[in-house]
Every structure is written in C-alpha cells, then in structure tokens.
Amino acid sequence: MTQPLLAGAPFVATHNHDLYLEGVQLADLAKEHGTPLFVYSKAAMLSALAAYQRGFAGRKARICYAMKANASLAVLQVFAQAGCGFDIVSGGELDRVIAAGGDPAKVIFSGVGKTRAEMRKALAAGIACFNVESEAELDVLNEVAQSMGQRAPISIRVNPNVDAKTHPYISTGLKGNKFGVAHERALATYQRAASLPGLHVTGIDCHIGSQITESTPYLDAMDRVLDLVQAIEAAGIAIHHIDFGGGLGINYNGDTPPAADALWAQLLAKLDARGYGQRQLMIEPGRSLVGNAGVCLTEVLYLKPGEQKNFCIVDAAMNDLPRPAMYEAFHQIVPVSARTGETITYDVVGPVCESGDWLGRERPLTVQSGDLLAVLSTGAYCMAMASNYNTRGRAPEVLVDGDKAHLIRRRETVADQMAGESLVR
Ligand code: LLP
Numbered sequence: 001m002t003q004p005l006l007a008g009a010p011f012v013a014t015h016n017h018d019l020y021l022e023g024v025q026l027a028d029l030a031k032e033h034g035t036p037l038f039v040y041s042k043a044a045m046l047s048a049l050a051a052y053q054r055g056f057a058g059r060k061a062r063i064c065y066a067m068k069a070n071a072s073l074a075v076l077q078v079f080a081q082a083g084c085g086f087d088i089v090s091g092g093e094l095d096r097v098i099a100a101g102g103d104p105a106k107v108i109f110s111g112v113g114k115t116r117a118e119m120r121k122a123l124a125a126g127i128a129c130f131n132v133e134s135e136a137e138l139d140v141l142n143e144v145a146q147s148m149g150q151r152a153p154i155s156i157r158v159n160p161n162v163d164a165k166t167h168p169y170i171s172t173g174l175k176g177n178k179f180g181v182a183h184e185r186a187l188a189t190y191q192r193a194a195s196l197p198g199l200h201v202t203g204i205d206c207h208i209g210s211q212i213t214e215s216t217p218y219l220d221a222m223d224r225v226l227d228l229v230q231a232i233e234a235a236g237i238a239i240h241h242i243d244f245g246g247g248l249g250i251n252y253n254g255d256t257p258p259a260a261d262a263l264w265a266q267l268l269a270k271l272d273a274r275g276y277g278q279r280q281l282m283i284e285p286g287r288s289l290v291g292n293a294g295v296c297l298t299e300v301l302y303l304k305p306g307e308q309k310n311f312c313i314v315d316a317a318m319n320d321l322p323r324p325a326m327y328e329a330f331h332q333i334v335p336v337s338a339r340t341g342e343t344i345t346y347d348v349v350g351p352v353c354e355s356g357d358w359l360g361r362e363r364p365l366t367v368q369s370g371d372l373l374a375v376l377s378t379g380a381y382c383m384a385m386a387s388n389y390n391t392r393g394r395a396p397e398v399l400v401d402g403d404k405a406h407l408i409r410r411r412e413t414v415a416d417q418m419a420g421e422s423l424v425r
Contacts, residue, residue, distance in 0.1 A: 005019075005332070005334055005376065006251060006292070006332055006376055006377065007251055007254075008250050008251030008252075008255075008292045008377070009044065009251075009292040009293075009376060009377060010044070010047075011041040011043055011044040011047075011293070012041075012295060012374070012376060014338070017337060017338040018336070018337050018338075019334065019335075019336045019337070019374055021039050021040075021041050021295060021400050022041050022042075022043055022044075022400045022401070022402055022403070023400075023402050023403035024039075024400045024403060024404075024405050026039060026295070026297055026336050026372070026374060027336050027337055027372060029297065029398055029405055030297045030299070030336065030372050033396050033398060033407065033411070034396075034411065035297050035298050035299045035315050035316070035372065035395075036296055036297065036298045036315055036316035036320050036395040037296070037297045037395055037396055037397075037398065038294055038295070038296050038297075038378065038379075038382070038383050038395055038396070038397040038398070039294065039295050039296075039297065039397075039398045039399075039400060039405075040070075040075065040290070040293050040294045040379055040397065040398070040399050040400065040408075041293045041294075041400050042078055042293075042399055042400065042401040043401070043402070044292060044293035044379075045075070045078050045079070045289060045290055045293045045379075046078070046082060048260070048288060048289045048290070048292070048293065049063065049079070049082055049084070049289055051259055051260035051261045052260045052261070052264070052283070052285065052289075054261045055260055055261035055262075055263070055264030055265065055268075056264060056281070059268065059277070059278075059281060060278065060279070060280045060281060061280075061281040061282070061283070062084075062085050062106065062280070062281070062282050062283075063084050063085065063282075063283055063285065064084065064085035064086055064087040064106065064107070064108050064282055064283065064284050065079040065084045065085070065086050065087065065284075065285065065286065065289055066086075066087040066246045066284045066285060066286030067086050067087065067088060067093055067096065067097070067286070068087075068089055068093070068286060068381075068384060069286030069287050069289070069290050069291070069379075069380040069381055069384060070286075070290045070294070070379055070380055070381075070382075070383060070384050071093060071096050071384055072383060072384075072397055072408060072409055073096060073099055073100045073408070074100075074397075074399050074406065074408035074409075075290065075399070075408075076096060076097060076100035076102060077100045077101055078399075079102075079289070080097070080100055080101050080102040080103070081101070084102075084106070085102075085103070085106030085107060085108065085128065085282075086102055086106065086107050086108075087107075087108050087109075087110055087246070087284035087286075088107055088108070088109050088110070088122075088127075089109070089110050089111035090111065090118065091115075091117065091118035091121045091122070094107065094109075094118075094121060094122060094125060094127070098125070104122075104125040104126055104127050105126055105127070105128055106128055107122070107125070107127040107128055108127065108128055108129045108130075108131055108155075108205075108243065108282065108284070109122050109127055109129070109130045109131060110131040110133075110157070110205075110207070110284070111131075111133065112133040112134065112137075112178055112179060114130070114137065114141075116140060116144050119140070119141055119144045119145075119152070120144055120148065123144065123145060123148055123150050123152060124148070127153075128153065129153045129154065129155050129202055129203060129241075129243075130152055130153065130154045130155075131154075131155050131156075131157045131205045131243070132154050132155070132156050132157065132181075132193070133156075133157045133179060133180055133181065134181065135181070135185075135189055135192065138154070138156075138189070138192060138193050138196065138199065139196075141154065141198070141199065142196040142197070142198035142199050143198065144198070145198035145199065146197060146198035150198070151197070151198055151199060151200040152198060152199050152200065153200050153202045154193060154199050154200065154201055154202065154203075155201075155202060155203035155204050155205045155241070155243060156180075156181055156186065156189055156190060156193065156201075156204060156205070157179065157180040157181065157205050157206060157207065158180055158181055158182075158183060158186045158204060158205070158206050158224075158225060158228055159175065159177065159179060159180030159181060159182055159183060159206070160183055160206050160208060160220070160221040160224035160225060161175050161182070161183055161224070162208055162217050162220045162221045162224065163217060164208045164209030164210075164212045164217045164247065165212070165213075165214060165217060166209045166210060166211045166212055166213075166247075166249070167211065167327050167328075167329075179207070180206065180207075183224060183228065186228050186232070187228065187231050187232060187235060190232045190235070190237050191235060191237070194236075194237045201237055201238070201239070202239075202240045202241060203239055203240055203241035203242060203243055203280075203282070204225060204228065204229055204232070204239050204241075204242055204243065205242075205243035205244070205245060205282070206221055206224075206225050206243070206244065206245055207244075207245025207246060207247060207284060208221050208245065208247060209247050210246070210247050210249075210286075210287060211247070211249040211250070211255075211287065212247045212248060212249050212257070213249040213255050213256060213257040214257075214258075215258050215263055215266055218244070218247075218263065218266075218267060219266065219267065219270060221244070222244065222267055222270055222271070223270070225242065225244075226242075226270075226271075226274050226276060229242065229276065239279075240279070240280055241279065241280035241281065241282055242271075242276065242279050242280070242281055242282070243281075243282035243283065243284065244267070244281070244282070244283050245283065245284050246283065246284040246285040246286050246287070246288070247285075248260060248263060248285055248287070248288040249287070249288070250287055250288055250291040250292050250377060250380075251292065251377075252291075252329070252330050252331060252332070252377050253330040253332065257288075260285070260288060286380060286381075287380040287381065289380075290379040290380045291377050291378075291379050291380035291381075292376075292377050292379060293379040294377070294378045294379025294380070294382070294383075295374045295375065295376055295377075295378055295379075296316055296320065296321060296374070296375040296378040296382060296395070297336060297372055297373070297374055297375075298314040298315050298316035298359075298372070298373050298374075298375060299314065299315045299370065299371070299372055299373075300312055300313070300314055300367050300368070300369050300370060300371045300372075300373060301313045301314060301315055301351070301369060302369055303346075303367070303368070303369055305344075309346075309347050310344055310345060310346045310347070311346060311347050311348075311349050312346035312347070312348045312349070312363075312365060312367060312373075313349055313350070313351065314348055314349070314350060314359065314373060315350070315351065316350055316359065316375065316395070317350025317351055317352040317357050317359075317389075317390070317392065318350055318352050318354065318356060318357040318358075318359075318389070319350075319352060319386060319387045319388065319389040319390060319392045319394075320350075320382065320383075320386050320392070320394070320395050321350075321359055321375060321378060321382050321386075322381075322382070322385045322386070322387070323381060323382065323385075324358055324359055324360065325354075325356040325357060325358070326385075330360070331359065331360065331375045331376055331377050331378060332375075332376040332377065333348055333359065333360045333363055333365070333373050333374070333375050333376070334373065334374050334376065335365065335366065335367060335371060335372070335373060335374075336371070336372035336373060336374050337371070337372065338366070339366055339367070339368065339371065340366070341366050341368070342366065343364050343365065343366045344364070344365065344366075345362050345363065345364050345365075346362075346363055346364075346365055346367075347360070347361050347362065347363070348360040348361075348363055348365075348373070351390070351392075352389060352390050352392070353390065359375055360375075383395070383397060388412075388417050391414065391417060393411055393412035393413055393414065393416065393417060394409075394411075394412040395411065395412075396409055396410050396411040397409040
C-alpha cells in the first residue's frame with residue numbers, strides 16, 4: 001500500500017514499509033551513493049511550478065525561480081527547460097544560469113550589495129532587470145551602464161512595511177530590515193532614477209519575507225505597491241512590470257500556506273479590481289518550487305541514551321542541513337525502512353562539534369544504528385547553504401525522474417576542499 005507522508009510532499013511515499021521518491025526506492029540510492037545524500041523529485045518541482053502556471057493562465061506573467069533556494073545546475077536546468085526565468089543575487093548565480101542553459105534575457109538581479117563587476121557582467125549578458133535596493137546603488141549602476149554605452153533596465157525594490165509574520169531572520173519587508181527603499185522615499189527615488197541617463201525605469205518590485213503561510217501580508221503589500229504605482233505613473237514615469245517577489249511557504253510540519261494558484265486568484269482579483277490585471281507580472285518564488293521536492297538521507301551512527309535526553313547521532317550535520325541551527329526550523333524525520341521494536345524519543349544530532357548541531361528535537365523513532373533516516377522538505381536552503389565546516393565534504397545529489405535516478409553532483413572530496421589552498425613557502 002502506498003502512503004504519502006507529508007501533505008505538502010506527495011512524491012515522497014511509503015510502499016510496503018519502504019520509502020520511495022517517485023518510482024525510486026530511497027534505500028537503494030543510499031546503498032549506491034552513500035550518506036548523507038540529497039534526493040530530489042523532478043515531478044515535485046514541475047508540479048509546484050504548475051500551480052503557479054495555473055494561477056497565471058491568461059495573464060502576462062513571468063516566473064523567475066529564486067535560485068538561491070537551490071542552485072544546483074540540474075535543478076536550474078529543470079526550470080530553464082520549463083520556460084522559467086531566474087532571480088539571481090550574485091554574478092556567480094548568473095554564471096550558473098548560463099551553464100544550465102537558462103536565458104539571461106529572463107534574469108532579474110536582486111540584492112542589496114551588487115558590485116560594479118557584477119553589474120558589468122549582468123549588463124553584458126543582457127539581463128531583463130536590476131532590482132535596485134538603494135539610492136546609492138542607482139548612482140553606481142547609472143555610472144557603470146553609461147561607461148558601457150548602455151541603459152540599465154531597473155525596477156526599485158520598495159519596502160512596503162508589512163509584517164510577513166515569519167521568522168525574524170527571513171522577514172524582509174519591515175522598516176527595520178536592510179532591504180528595499182522605504183515606502184515614503186519611493187516616489188522621490190523613482191524621480192531620481194528617471195532623471196539618470198544610464199538607467200531605464202521598467203518596473204517596481206517588493207519581497208516581504210520567506211515561509212509566509214498567510215495571504216493577508218501579500219494582499220496588504222500589494223495594496224501598498226499599487227498605491228505607489230499610481231503615484232509614480234501620475235508623476236509621468238511608466239511602470240511596465242510589477243514584481244511581487246517570492247516568499248510563499250511550504251508545509252514542513254502541518255503548516256497550511258495557501259496553494260500558489262489559490263493565492264494568485266486572490267491577488268489577481270485585487271489587481272483586476274484596481275485596474276492593473278493586464279500588466280506584465282513577475283514573481284520570484286524559491287522555496288515553494290523546490291522545498292518539498294527534496295529529502296536528505298542519513299545513516300544512524302550511534303544511539304546514545306542519557307539521563308535527560310536520548311541522542312540519535314546521524315551522519316548528516318548542520319553543515320549539510322543548516323536550517324534547524326540557524327532558524328530553529330522543523331523538518332520531519334522518518335525511517336527509510338520501517339522496523340518493529342521500541343519507540344524512543346530522541347534528539348537527532350550530527351557529528352559536528354557544536355551543541356547547535358541538531359536536526360530534530362524530541363522525535364519518537366523506532367531505530368537501530370545502521371538504519372537510514374530521511375529528513376524531509378530539504379529541497380530548499382539546505383544544499384544551497386551547506387558548508388565545509390569540520391572539513392566535511394558536501395553531500396552528493398540525485399535527481400529522480402519517474403523510475404530513473406541521475407547523479408547530478410558527486411560527493412565532494414577532501415582534495416576538492418583543499419584545491420584552492422596553499423602552504424606558506
Ligand atoms: N526574492 C528575493 C528578493 C529574496 O530575498 C528571496 C529570498 C526570494 C525571492 C525567494 O524567497 P522564497 O520564495 O524562497 O521564500 N535561508 C532561509 C530563507 C532565506 C530567504 C532569502 N530570500 C531559510 O532557509 O528559511
């Protein structure tokens with residue numbers, strides 16, 4: 001009997017007590033490639049994308065995958081082949097888009113600290129738009145574009161000052177955040193941008209945070225942005241596209257974010273009511289396209305019972321899965337093959353020498369050392385934030401497509417890690 005484990009991750013399922021991703025048995029992949037191991041479902045990514053595509057049917061809309069969520073080349077390739085653009089935040093990400101076969105003309109460039117070199121690279125590649133985050137950045141971009149005999153297409157990221165009601169580290173649309181131009185300064189900043197010969201104003205954008213599980217912050221932000229569009233156009237500056245950023249949450253632990261198509265039905269109703277429904281729209285989703293498409297497989301190394309706590313020590317750690325340590329994030333952890341026996345409550349921890357190196361707290365598990373566990377919902381902001389802390393090589397990645405499994409990144413070796421280093425001679 002096949003049973004999905006998590007409402008948001010329908011492509012992860014148990015079949016006769018064994019865990020599968022699409023048609024591939026996860027225990028087989030762990031045997032072949034070792035652990036820790038990331039495994040992604042192509043069907044899950046495309047089905048998450050399809051919800052947005054349904055939501056935008058009949059509209060002028062471009063979906064720019066926020067590749068910071070998972071920038072592995074084969075993942076980018078899936079979205080490039082599906083016609084997506086990309087939201088980038090560095091020159092390196094632009095190189096990855098091009099290497100994966102993406103179209104630079106569908107790239108938008110976000111981020112508060114773009115360097116001149118990155119601006120030059122993006123202008124030379126002919127990207128669609130720079131999402132400018134400060135007045136100082138406007139001046140530098142103007143200078144760089146003029147020195148190249150170009151006009152840089154820009155939108156200004158406005159900070160709508162709404163509470164996305166998410167973790168403070170991933171909330172970005174409040175006044176105290178470093179992101180965007182304050183709502184009150186936005187009109188003056190647009191007027192300045194329109195006066196600069198190296199810039200060409202094309203749109204407006206906002207992004208209020210990540211792992212947002214309610215519609216209200218989006219609807220409020222949209223009202224604030226549309227008020228600005230009205231004021232900016234009344235001042236004679238045309239806004240061709242409206243970019244609402246990313247941020248839609250996923251189900252990690254019974255979270256109930258709106259589905260992408262349902263959210264966009266609400267947002268489009270508002271856009272229509274205010275007369276902007278036929279504008280070119282852009283969005284920058286990251287987590288909601290890949291988060292529930294991935295699992296991380298890890299082996300139980302040791303069980304360590306204690307007076308206050310029982311520890312289940314596994315071979316994945318905070319360098320592979322940094323979200324619990326950084327945001328106290330919750331990921332479901334389930335056995336890859338069910339076994340019978342006593343169920344004990346464990347803190348699931350990694351081998352890194354830090355008390356912050358935990359993957360899950362107080363988890364009831366029926367396990368023995370040598371068993372495999374799957375950490376769910378790890379397609380977004382896991383591999384992309386992985387590090388080499390404790391000289392641990394980054395895990396390999398496999399992309400599953402139906403009953404086929406493709407190794408898309410091999411395990412990083414210690415030689416890889418030391419390749420750029422040298423002793424003092
Ligand atoms: N656009 C901009 C300008 C952003 O800053 C972000 C994410 C996105 C789009 C995509 O947001 P998403 O759809 O993925 O929520 N490492 C954190 C999340 C950091 C998000 C940063 N910005 C985590 O693991 O929860």
